[in-house]
Amino acid sequence: MKIITIEQINEILPSVDLITEIEKGFIAYSQKHAVVPPVGELVLEKGEVHIKYGYIEGDKYYVIKIASGFYENAKLGISSSNGLMLLFKQETGEIASILLDEGHLTDVRTSIAGAIAAKHLAPKNVTKIGIIGTGIQARLQLKYLKDVTDCREVLVWGRGEKQINDYKRAMETSGFLIKSTQNANEVSLNCNLIVTTTPSKEPLLLATSIQSGTHITAVGSDTPQKQELHAEILKRADLVVADSIPQSLERGEIYKAIKSGHISEENLAELGNIISGNTEGRTSNEQITVADLTGVAVQDMMIAKAVYNSVS
Amino acid sequence: MKIITIEQINEILPSVDLITEIEKGFIAYSQKHAVVPPVGELVLEKGEVHIKYGYIEGDKYYVIKIASGFYENAKLGISSSNGLMLLFKQETGEIASILLDEGHLTDVRTSIAGAIAAKHLAPKNVTKIGIIGTGIQARLQLKYLKDVTDCREVLVWGRGEKQINDYKRAMETSGFLIKSTQNANEVSLNCNLIVTTTPSKEPLLLATSIQSGTHITAVGSDTPQKQELHAEILKRADLVVADSIPQSLERGEIYKAIKSGHISEENLAELGNIISGNTEGRTSNEQITVADLTGVAVQDMMIAKAVYNSVS
Numbered sequence: 001m002k003i004i005t006i007e008q009i010n011e012i013l014p015s016v017d018l019i020t021e022i023e024k025g026f027i028a029y030s031q032k033h034a035v036v037p038p039v040g041e042l043v044l045e046k047g048e049v050h051i052k053y054g055y056i057e058g059d060k061y062y063v064i065k066i067a068s069g070f071y072e073n074a075k076l077g078i079s080s081s082n083g084l085m086l087l088f089k090q091e092t093g094e095i096a097s098i099l100l101d102e103g104h105l106t107d108v109r110t111s112i113a114g115a116i117a118a119k120h121l122a123p124k125n126v127t128k129i130g131i132i133g134t135g136i137q138a139r140l141q142l143k144y145l146k147d148v149t150d151c152r153e154v155l156v157w158g159r160g161e162k163q164i165n166d167y168k169r170a171m172e173t174s175g176f177l178i179k180s181t182q183n184a185n186e187v188s189l190n191c192n193l194i195v196t197t198t199p200s201k202e203p204l205l206l207a208t209s210i211q212s213g214t215h216i217t218a219v220g221s222d223t224p225q226k227q228e229l230h231a232e233i234l235k236r237a238d239l240v241v242a243d244s245i246p247q248s249l250e251r252g253e254i255y256k257a258i259k260s261g262h263i264s265e266e267n268l269a270e271l272g273n274i275i276s277g278n279t280e281g282r283t284s285n286e287q288i289t290v291a292d293l294t295g296v297a298v299q300d301m302m303i304a305k306a307v308y309n310s311v312s
Numbered sequence: 313m314k315i316i317t318i319e320q321i322n323e324i325l326p327s328v329d330l331i332t333e334i335e336k337g338f339i340a341y342s343q344k345h346a347v348v349p350p351v352g353e354l355v356l357e358k359g360e361v362h363i364k365y366g367y368i369e370g371d372k373y374y375v376i377k378i379a380s381g382f383y384e385n386a387k388l389g390i391s392s393s394n395g396l397m398l399l400f401k402q403e404t405g406e407i408a409s410i411l412l413d414e415g416h417l418t419d420v421r422t423s424i425a426g427a428i429a430a431k432h433l434a435p436k437n438v439t440k441i442g443i444i445g446t447g448i449q450a451r452l453q454l455k456y457l458k459d460v461t462d463c464r465e466v467l468v469w470g471r472g473e474k475q476i477n478d479y480k481r482a483m484e485t486s487g488f489l490i491k492s493t494q495n496a497n498e499v500s501l502n503c504n505l506i507v508t509t510t511p512s513k514e515p516l517l518l519a520t521s522i523q524s525g526t527h528i529t530a531v532g533s534d535t536p537q538k539q540e541l542h543a544e545i546l547k548r549a550d551l552v553v554a555d556s557i558p559q560s561l562e563r564g565e566i567y568k569a570i571k572s573g574h575i576s577e578e579n580l581a582e583l584g585n586i587i588s589g590n591t592e593g594r595t596s597n598e599q600i601t602v603a604d605l606t607g608v609a610v611q612d613m614m615i616a617k618a619v620y621n622s623v624s
Contacts, residue, residue, distance in 0.1 A: 001412070003315070040352045042365055042374060047405050051363060051376065053354055062354060064363065064378060066398065068405035082405045084398075086378065093359050093380035093394040098410060100313070 002097045004311050009101050012310045018112045019119065019147060021306040023275050025298035026116065026243065028056045030272025036297045046070050052297040061087045061096060061308075063301040067106050079103070085304040097308045105307065109299040111140035113243060113271075114195055114217045117291035119148040120274050120281050121241065122193045122215040126151035129176075130191030132184060132204055132228065134158040134167035137197035137219055143174060149193065154178045157187050157204075185209045196220050196228040207232035215282070215289045221252045222294045229290065231257035238287035241269045244296045253292040314409045316623050321413050324622045330424045331431065331459060333618040335587050337610035338428065338555065340368045342584025348609045358382050359392075364609040373399045373408060373620075375613040379418045391415065393448075397616040409620045417619065421611040423452035425555060425583075426507055426529045429603035431460040432586050432593050433553065434505045434527040438463035441488075442503030444496060444516055444540065446470040446479035449509035449531055455486060461505065466490045469499050469516075497521045508532050508540040519544035527594070527601045533564045534606045541602065543569035550599035553581045556608045565604040 028034045033056055040051030047070030055062035067083035074080060081103035087096045099105065114137075118126075126149045131138050134156065142154060154176045158164040164180040171178055181187065187194060188209035198204065198220045205216070207230055216237075220228045234240050234257040242248035245268050249255060257263045271291065273279035282289050340346045345368055352363030359382030367374035379395035386392060393415035399408045411417065426449075438461045443450050446468065454466060466488045470476035476492040483490055493499065499506060500521035510516065510532045517528070519542055528549075532540045546552050546569040554560035557580050561567060569575045583603065585591035594601050 035354070035356075037352060037354060040349060040363060040365065042347070042349060042367070044347075044367065044374065044402055044405075046403060049365075049374070049376075049400070049405065051352060051365065053352065053361075053363065055354070055356065057357075062356065062361070064361075066376060066400075068400070070403075070405040073404050076404065078404060078406070082407070084407060086396075088361070088378075088380070088394075090356055091358060091382075092385050092388065092390060093356075093361065093382040094390070095394070095396060095412075100407075 001095050004097060004099045006100055006102050008311060009307055012307060016306045016310050019115055021302045022112045022299055023116055025302035026272035027276045029296055029298045030270045033057045034298050046072050052300055054297045061305055062090055063087055063304045065300040067103050087304050087308050099304055105303050107136055107140055109303040111144045113293050113299055114141045114219055115144040115148050117217045118145055118193055121289040121291055123213045123285045126193045128153045128155055128191040130187035130194035131156045133197035134163040139170055141195045152176050155187050155191055156180045157184050198228055199226055200228050201225055203230035204228050206230045207236050212286045217291045218253045219293045224251050224255055227256045229253050231260045231262035234290055235262040236288055237290045239289040240267055241271050241274055241291045243271045243293045245270050247294050248292055252294040313407050316411045318412055318414050320623060321619055324619060328618045328622050331427055333614045334424045334611055335428055337614035338584035339588045341608055341610045342582045345369045346610050358384050364612055366609045373617055374402055375399055375616045377612040379415050399616050399620050411616055417615050419448055419452055421615040422531060423456045425605050425611055426453045426531055427456040427460050429529045430457055430505055433601040433603055435525045435597045438505045440465045440467055440503040442499035442506035443468045445509035446475040451482055453507045464488050467499050467502055468492045469496050510540055511538055512540050513537055515542035516540050518542045519548050524598045529603045530565045531605045536563050536567055539568045541565050543572045543574035546602055547574040548600055549602045551601040552579055553583050553586055553603045555583045555605045557582050559606050560604055564606040
């Protein structure tokens, strides 16, 4: 049994082809080869714990991921998110590895899903990348977009000067040219690849300002309450893609847009089917596409396996 | 973060007062101070995985336990049960300890619950202990009964000579005088403290042969299918106790006896209430009492904490 520390994980990550591995996971999921039971949830006075677990049929391992959010941790100077991943052998139930990732692999697999969505759905010529938000996902999403687009011009939207400056400072050595705005409309008007990463409960982007030929990846909303895109955007979109259709009917942007009657379930495509080519993706540079990502346990399984295999 | 190996666990266990700790857990559970979400379950081609988790309000830790059963492992010469326990801080979600117990602490906490049931429900003068079954629980249950009764005479029932001989050999140095039978009725007729530990799907003990003044602890049945006691025994009993009443309505002996109309929910007492004295236990040496144990996550929480605190 191998215990893998956060230091080892950080060291190994740049050399792992996460996009290819997680793409395989989405394909298996959409082809119904993944077994993903309902998420376990533990609600405590100061935080929440989620247990995501499952396996791909015929694979060597199954994975159990524990991730927590304790929002008063900041006061104590420690990270609000925490957790670990556990890899077990499908053949015997023996534990193969404990990945002490402290929640980092969850952040990374979420960003990799964004990169995968952009790889398959963004227009050929990305002129400017728009990032809505300034937190961890706003940083990691941009970092991993580097692998799927040549565009290096970025417009970031943040709620305040401080957040924007922190973001710019953190991304200083990222190789991107980053400008900022506090007007989200400016992002829609100027960018044709947009990633939204906030926990907003009110739409930040409106349909009227979205330009034709834009792809939007929405990763911030993962509950029935949160919403970053006005539902009208999903209605206007030529293609609306979910990482998991069943999950998107219960949370996220798609849930909101179906609930308000802007779109219906038949309008949805699933990311794994776009990747495999089973479902047609973007067919012209003028189309508007939206990917709504709420996070699926196959991402956890694939990143845990990929890291484990690279360390071994 | 402390990683505790199976060797460390085996070394520390004899010095931990497990009965007292797990009694506290049952009391907290029956007083509704324990948060125990539904068990997570993963079914694979060759095995099953259960994820039990929860916490006691106001406590320092929450616990997640992973336990698996892979029944073809014996062919490979490795244990069919496996698993580990994880201890996290309720205050921050940080991991405090990983207990690499390989499923052993689950076996132990199950046996400790049997000892607790006997401590509170067995007649004053135990003349002979009856053990139904010859497997791990048949061994551990007897081992831990030593702490709660002076009786050292045992009659063990097994399905065949080989199993019985293996059992006797394993228990050679246990300090018990062990006789055996292949007729379960003989156990009922001769023993007034009986523990049933098999995965039988047909009743092994019948009401007619149970003597007055007997206490029976049934630990083998933990699914809706398994049954070791004829439902008539529960009907005849003066007191029927569950470790968890809600759980006993869905699995185990009580589930069977309610389904067949032999008893009803109002007849049930809960172990934590017997321990705390909130519910009256055995009131005479002539009563028949039954404890049906299907296993509750508080047992896992308490044993994990007790081991962790002893190692620290």
